[in-house]
Amino acid sequence: MSSPALVFDRVHRSFGRTVALDGVSLSVEPGTVLGLIGRNGAGKTTALRLAHGVLFPDAGRVSVLGLDPVASGQEVRTRASLLAEESALYPWMTVAEILRFAGAIHPRWDAAFAESLRKRLDLDPEAKIKTLSRGTRAKVALVLAVACRPEILLLDDPTAGLDPLVRREVLEGVLEAVPAEGGAVVYASHLVHDIERVADRVVVMDHARIVLEGTLDEIKGRIRRATAVFDGDAPMGVALPGQIDAVAEGRVLRVVSERANGDLEAALRRLGAVEVRFEALPLEEILVAFLRAGSGKEATHV
Amino acid sequence: MFSALLGKEWRQLRALRLACLALGVVLPVAFLAGASAARRGLGPFGGHAGSGSTRTILLEVLPAALGMALWPLAALLLASQAFAGDRAAGVENFLLERPVPRWRTWIARFAASLLSTIGVAVGTSVVWVLFCRLAVAHSADEWSAAGMLLAAGLLLSGLAFLGAVGAAAVVAAPMQAVLLGLLLSIVPIALAFLLSTRFPSAAWHGTPLGLVLPWLLLPAYLVASHAALCRGEPEGKGRIARWAMVTAGGVAFVLALFFSVAPAVVRIEAARLEEGAVVESSKTGTAALAWARGGLEGGGGWILDLGTGARRTFLAPPLYSTSAWSPDGKMLAVLTGSEPFGGMSKNPRIEFYDDRGKRVGGSASFPESDWWQGLVWSGSRIVAAVSSDRKIGYAVVNPANGEVKDLGFKSSYWTLGLAGPTDDGRVFVARAATEPSLTRAADRTPEAQEKVPYALFRVDAESARLDATPVLRDSGIPWRAGRRLSPSGRYWLLDRNSGRCDVRPLLDLSTGKDVLPDARSDARNWLAGDALAWKETDERETWLLLARPGEMPKAVRRWSDLDVSLQVSPDRKLLLVEAFPRMNSLSAEETLCKVSETAVLARDLPVVSSPGTAVYDVARGTWTDLNPWRADKYVGEHWRRRWAGPRTLSRTGPGFLALEDLDRPGVVRDVIGHAE
Numbered sequence: 001m002s003s004p005a006l007v008f009d010r011v012h013r014s015f016g017r018t019v020a021l022d023g024v025s026l027s028v029e030p031g032t033v034l035g036l037i038g039r040n041g042a043g044k045t046t047a048l049r050l051a052h053g054v055l056f057p058d059a060g061r062v063s064v065l066g067l068d069p070v071a072s073g074q075e076v077r078t079r080a081s082l083l084a085e086e087s088a089l090y091p092w093m094t095v096a097e098i099l100r101f102a103g104a105i106h107p108r109w110d111a112a113f114a115e116s117l118r119k120r121l122d123l124d125p126e127a128k129i130k131t132l133s134r135g136t137r138a139k140v141a142l143v144l145a146v147a148c149r150p151e152i153l154l155l156d157d158p159t160a161g162l163d164p165l166v167r168r169e170v171l172e173g174v175l176e177a178v179p180a181e182g183g184a185v186v187y188a189s190h191l192v193h194d195i196e197r198v199a200d201r202v203v204v205m206d207h208a209r210i211v212l213e214g215t216l217d218e219i220k221g222r223i224r225r226a227t228a229v230f231d232g233d234a235p236m237g238v239a240l241p242g243q244i245d246a247v248a249e250g251r252v253l254r255v256v257s258e259r260a261n262g263d264l265e266a267a268l269r270r271l272g273a274v275e276v277r278f279e280a281l282p283l284e285e286i287l288v289a290f291l292r293a294g295s296g297k298e299a300t301h302v
Numbered sequence: 303m304f305s306a307l308l309g310k311e312w313r314q315l316r317a318l319r320l321a322c323l324a325l326g327v328v329l330p331v332a333f334l335a336g337a338s339a340a341r342r343g344l345g346p347f348g349g350h351a352g353s354g355s356t357r358t359i360l361l362e363v364l365p366a367a368l369g370m371a372l373w374p375l376a377a378l379l380l381a382s383q384a385f386a387g388d389r390a391a392g393v394e395n396f397l398l399e400r401p402v403p404r405w406r407t408w409i410a411r412f413a414a415s416l417l418s419t420i421g422v423a424v425g426t427s428v429v430w431v432l433f434c435r436l437a438v439a440h441s442a443d444e445w446s447a448a449g450m451l452l453a454a455g456l457l458l459s460g461l462a463f464l465g466a467v468g469a470a471a472v473v474a475a476p477m478q479a480v481l482l483g484l485l486l487s488i489v490p491i492a493l494a495f496l497l498s499t500r501f502p503s504a505a506w507h508g509t510p511l512g513l514v515l516p517w518l519l520l521p522a523y524l525v526a527s528h529a530a531l532c533r534g535e536p537e538g539k540g541r542i543a544r545w546a547m548v549t550a551g552g553v554a555f556v557l558a559l560f561f562s563v564a565p566a567v568v569r570i571e572a573a574r575l576e577e578g579a580v581v582e583s584s585k586t587g588t589a590a591l592a593w594a595r596g597g598l599e600g601g602g603g604w605i606l607d608l609g610t611g612a613r614r615t616f617l618a619p620p621l622y623s624t625s626a627w628s629p630d631g632k633m634l635a636v637l638t639g640s641e642p643f644g645g646m647s648k649n650p651r652i653e654f655y656d657d658r659g660k661r662v663g664g665s666a667s668f669p670e671s672d673w674w675q676g677l678v679w680s681g682s683r684i685v686a687a688v689s690s691d692r693k694i695g696y697a698v699v700n701p702a703n704g705e706v707k708d709l710g711f712k713s714s715y716w717t718l719g720l721a722g723p724t725d726d727g728r729v730f731v732a733r734a735a736t737e738p739s740l741t742r743a744a745d746r747t748p749e750a751q752e753k754v755p756y757a758l759f760r761v762d763a764e765s766a767r768l769d770a771t772p773v774l775r776d777s778g779i780p781w782r783a784g785r786r787l788s789p790s791g792r793y794w795l796l797d798r799n800s801g802r803c804d805v806r807p808l809l810d811l812s813t814g815k816d817v818l819p820d821a822r823s824d825a826r827n828w829l830a831g832d833a834l835a836w837k838e839t840d841e842r843e844t845w846l847l848l849a850r851p852g853e854m855p856k857a858v859r860r861w862s863d864l865d866v867s868l869q870v871s872p873d874r875k876l877l878l879v880e881a882f883p884r885m886n887s888l889s890a891e892e893t894l895c896k897v898s899e900t901a902v903l904a905r906d907l908p909v910v911s912s913p914g915t916a917v918y919d920v921a922r923g924t925w926t927d928l929n930p931w932r933a934d935k936y937v938g939e940h941w942r943r944r945w946a947g948p949r950t951l952s953r954t955g956p957g958f959l960a961l962e963d964l965d966r967p968g969v970v971r972d973v974i975g976h977a978e
Contacts, residue, residue: 015539049537054398058534073536078401088393092314104306105402 003066005030005152005184006051011060013046020046022208028152028184028201035199036188037287042205045084048154051186052082062257065151078107081150083174085157087141093131095123095140099147106148112168114147121169131266135166142170155187159194169196173276202283202292211290216283223286224260228253228273235271240264245289256281256289304406307397311384311414318383319418322376326426327610329367330433333359357438360430364585365448369455376422377463378487382479384415385470385527395537404532412467419463423456460467461487461520468523471530471890481942486523489553490516497560503602503619504564504644505571511644515560564643568618573974574600574904575729578942578954580623581606585870586631587947589614589657592959592973593621604693604973605634605659608947611961611971615659620646626684629727632657632751633701635677635684650674652684654701664704668697676784678720682765687720694718696731698766707766717754719783724791729761731768732783735775756780758794759775773811785826793817793832793851808851819849829920830874837866838898845904846879848920857904858918859925862911873948876964877918915943917964953977 006028013021021043028034036044050062053069053076062069069076090098099118103109118125121139129137138158145153155174159167174185175198187210189195195202202219204212212219223244228234234253240246242259253273257264265276281289337359363399388394396408416902466483473479496505497512504511526548530541577595584590590608594601599726602619606612618640625636639650651667652674668674668688675687684699688708695712699705709731717734735755759774778797780936786795794809796816807816819834827835833850861881869878915928931943931953946952946961953960958975970977 011464052535056539072404074401077399082399084395088396088399090310090314090393090396091391101306101310102400105303105397105400107401190548 004028004063005065006034006186007061007063008047008050009061009063011047011050011057011062013050013058013218020250021050021057024205024208024210025060026203026210026213028186029205029215030151031182032200033185033187033198035195035202036186036205036269037190037192037195037202038188038205038241039190039291043208045156046203046204048082048156048186048188050158051152051154052080053077054082064214072136075199078148079150080152081148081153082154082156083141083145083158085160087144087158088138089129089137089140089144093129094125094129095129095132096125096141098129099125099143102144102147108148108150110147110149113149114143117173121173129284137160138162138166139173142173146173148268150183152184155189157189157191159191160189167194174198196283206289206291218281219283219286223256223258223281223289225281225285226248226255226257226260226264226268226270227277227279228255228271229275230272231274232272238271240267243287245293256286303402307407307410308414311410312417314387315380315383315414315418318376318379319422320857322372322379322422323425325372326368326422326429329372329426329438330364330430331362331369334437358445360434360438361448362451363442364430364433365451365455368423368430370458372426373419373423373455373459374462374487377459377482378421378483379468379476380415380418380422381463381466382470382476382483383409384418384472385531386476386479390475398536399688404536405528408528408532415467416463419459423459427452439603442569456876461490464520464523465489467527468545468549470849472525472542490519493519493553493556495528501560501564501641502646503571503640503642504560504567507571507574508576511560511564511567515556518556518559520554522548522555526552557780557961561643568602568644569616572616572619575601575954575957575959575974578956579952579959579974581944581946581952581954581959582625582627582634583945583947583950584627584631584634584657585629585872585948586657587872587950588631589627589659590946590950590952591617591625591627591634591636592946592952592954593617593623593625594619602640603636605655605657605971606946606961608950608961611973613973615655617646617655620650622650622674624674624677624686626679628679628682629723629725633662635679635699635701637674637677643706648681652677652686652699652704663701666699666704666706668706676720678729679727680723680761680763685720685763687718688712689715692977695760696720698761698763709761709766709768716779716781717756719779719781721758721783721794722787722791724787725789726791728791729763730758730773730787730791731761732756732758732780732784732786733768734780752787753777754780758783774809776809785828788832788851789828789830790832795826806938810851817852819847819851819853819855827868827870828874828881829870829877833920835868835870835877835920837868843909845907846877846918847898857907858923860904860907860909862909864911864913869945871945871948875920875948877920878915878943878945878951879918880915881913883913926964 008024008026011021011024013072018244024043036047038044046055050057051064051069053073056070065079066074067076072211093101095118099114103111103114121143123139123143125137129140132140142158155176159170162170171194187195187198196216199216201215203210230251230253232251234248234251236248240255240257241263242257243255244258245256247254255264268276315326334356335512343383422823462483466479467489468486469482470476470479473482493516494513497516498510501512502510529548532543534540534544572594575594579592579594582591587608590606591603592606593603601621603617603621604613604657605615605617607614617636617638618641622637622639627632627634634655636653636655638645638653641647649667649670650673651665653661653665654663656662672688672690675689678685682701684701686697686699688695688697693712694715696709698707698709709827719732720729721732722729733756737758755897757779758774759772761768776792776796792810792812794811796807796809808819810817829835831850833848835846838845838847842863844861844864845857846859846866847855847857864881864885865884867880871878914930917926917928944952944954949964951962951964953962953970958977960977961971961973962969
């Protein structure tokens with residue numbers, strides 16, 4: 001069994017008084033794609049920058065490809081690439097110049113691969129970076145990130161704000177470039193559909209902590225929604241087994257629960273439910289339930 | 303990798319570099335056009351015929367503008383842009399996120415901005431030289447003056463460059479780096495000014511330490527920049543803290559180095575004795591004060607144990623050339639302005655030491671505007687001149703507690719003089735009856751100043767007052783009263799100058815009558831028993847004359863074609879006589895002075911024509927020849943033998959001080975350095 005490509009062990013990091021990561025532990029296996037989901041400010045970007053060694057943890061341990069990014073930052077950045085939403089690109093360079101420059105400073109640069117990617121993504125080599133659209137700049141950043149054949153690719157919302165066609169091109173480029181060669185991908189985004197399409201495992205972060213972790217099938221199998229119908233108004237403010245979120249709407253109480261099984265049904269029946277139905281949820285619904293629960297909202301009548 | 307980084311940084315500075323070079327081309331044209339327009343009255347304030355000529359513009363104004371303004375500005379801008387430009391443009395992470403060692407990026411930015419600054423300096427210099435060659439003829443001197451301006455500009459640019467490199471590590475944008483860089487550039491200048499003016503005596507070979515050490519801040523700026531940008535977290539947590547720590551550490555290091563080294567440097571510099579030393583001997587011969595000559599402020603000094611030749615106590619500079627041993631040789635009064643670490647106070651003070659070099663008593667100082675001028679012991683008190691605002695007065699200082707009592711009057715310096723002390727500790731003040739006007743030209747002539755009516759009053763040191771009744775009323779030069787009084791206080795050399803040769807009659811203060819001998823003006827070598835020694839010189843020959851009051855002078859030695867100097871021993875019993883080859887012929891005025899009859903009558907005295915040094919025992923009338931050290935050639939005041947004690951001589955010259963005892967001829971004890 002190969003060792004994990006990325007390990008976070010009780011990692012803590014804050015910026016001034018703002019806690020960005022609070023005791024986060026996770027692991028990414030080689031050849032897999034980890035989806036990192038969370039609202040803006042949940043700590044996704046901080047986690048990726050810690051993994052890339054451009055930020056240092058205040059406490060805890062980060063290991064990338066068996067290396068400590070603090071002590072071996074250069075080695076980590078040789079074998080890992082970070083592709084951010086707004087990648088830093090020199091506006092005065094042309095596409096060809098920035099590819100040439102990146103090639104000159106990266107020991108693992110694959111110029112032929114870079115050229116083939118450039119052609120496939122239809123990038124004009126003579127175009128100045130400052131004249132490119134946001135989507136085209138994202139494509140350039142993608143080439144820069146993958147042309148060095150990274151063993152682990154850290155994606156920080158690289159498709160945010162792009163039109164669907166470009167998003168698809170970028171995502172396909174990423175997936176073709178890395179996991180097929182045994183590399184790992186950490187894909188941080190708040191675009192759940194993108195994550196759902198590419199991720200093998202998902203980690204949901206909220207308020208600097210991991211609130212949910214597992215494969216897509218595990219999560220969808222474990223977390224379901226129970227819809228209970230009562231004779232009168234549905235009860236509010238009750239604690240139900242495995243409850244993540246609950247919304248009362250007239251006679252109907254909808255409960256998202258990690259233990260949507262016989263225990264939950266029995267509990268609902270004891271409260272007077274005359275009918276209980278269970279249903280699977282899309283990832284986005286699960287995420288919304290978690291985030292709403294995390295923001296402290298109680299079940300409410302609509 | 304490095305060439306790619308350097309190329310990227312070089313290209314990124316291209317616009318700024320070209321702008322600076324363009325300014326170098328525009329400046330001469332603009333200056334010349336502006337001056338021409340001003341001369342033709344096209345300026346906003348009308349015509350200025352005196353506006354700079356082409357020569358002045360090209361050889362003075364332009365080098366100053368380049369060296370003092372454009373180059374430092376270019377250095378600030380280029381370094382700031384190189385180190386803060388990517389940050390301001392939001393692209394700093396491009397390199398941080400790639401496997402590029404940060405020190406390589408740092409070096410590339412440093413090299414690119416430095417080469418760009420040099421390029422701007424060279425390019426604008428070439429343009430300037432071309433303009434000069436085409437427009438004006440020029441001399442080597444003019445080139446030299448312009449070159450000095452440009453060389454100073456290069457230094458200033460280097461300072462600005464390093465300041466900007468330091469500043470750009472912690473600010474968000476190049477313009478902020480320019481301003482902070484300017485501030486950082488000023489810090490070493492300000493520190494150098496502060497330390498060198500506040501601690502002028504902490505100097506190495508005449509160069510103040512404070513002027514040198516602050517420049518160590520410049521490498522500290524580089525280290526701070528490197529620590530901020532190349533150490534710690536790449537995205538910058540702790541960057542400002544590291545920078546501040548190194549920068550503050552640099553300042554602290556400079557200050558700590560200065561204050562730890564300064565005391566030693568002060569001592570070492572004093573002990574260099576660049577211009578030799580002066581020895582102040584006491585009558586008892588147990589201790590002496592030696593102080594280093596040099597500078598207006600005077601060097602440091604040492605209280606010497608004459609028995610062993612050891613330096614007992616170091617007295618830090620500035621030690622002013624006013625010091626006095628008490629009559630019993632147990633206490634030394636010195637005038638010092640020294641402060642710790644080579645500092646110098648504006649207000650000098652009198653300090654007291656015992657003959658073992660231990661500080662005793664209090665210290666006496668006057669307000670900042672006042673200045674001590676002379677120290678004379680009167681019993682257990684010190685009488686000293688105090689001057690301020692071109693006026694002089696006297697005060698009595700109690701060494702026990704430093705208490706100062708003013709005698710209560712001040713007047714122009716030529717109207718007052720201090721005489722004494724006598725063997726029994728009396729001190730006198732010669733004070734003009736009226737203060738002559740300075741407004742009339744006649745009053746400013748030497749003859750007029752020599753006819754000032756004055757009276758001689760005894761100073762009552764205990765009560766800090768002058769006696770009401772003078773011991774003498776006469777006319778003369780009160781401010782030259784020093785050493786006019788005989789050791790016993792009975793005889794006074796008058797100022798009745800009969801002609802140019804400055805012959806001084808001797809007055810017996812107890813009878814009010816003139817007595818023999820009439821002595822020459824330099825005859826202030828009082829010997830024991832109120833005897834006088836002086837020399838007389840004609841065109842070729844010099845006589846040493848001795849006389850007791852009431853007796854005819856006696857010639858005791860005669861030299862031919864030699865310069866002769868006399869020094870009386872501290873106990874006034876011996877005369878140190880040095881004869882050097884004559885350096886200059888006598889002036890016309892001096893040759894008018896006929897030698898006295900005694901000297902004429904002594905022409906049969908054997909003549910000495912070889913340089914040499916000898917000690918004359920006044921009581922026995924015997925001569926003892928000494929080693930003729932450096933007697934073959936008089937090389938100035940720096941090389942001298944002086945009395946260090948009643949029977950001890952000092953030898954001093956640049957770099958050394960030694961002692962020799964009359965009772966142990968040929969034995970020379972080195973105190974500082976090695977005597978030749």
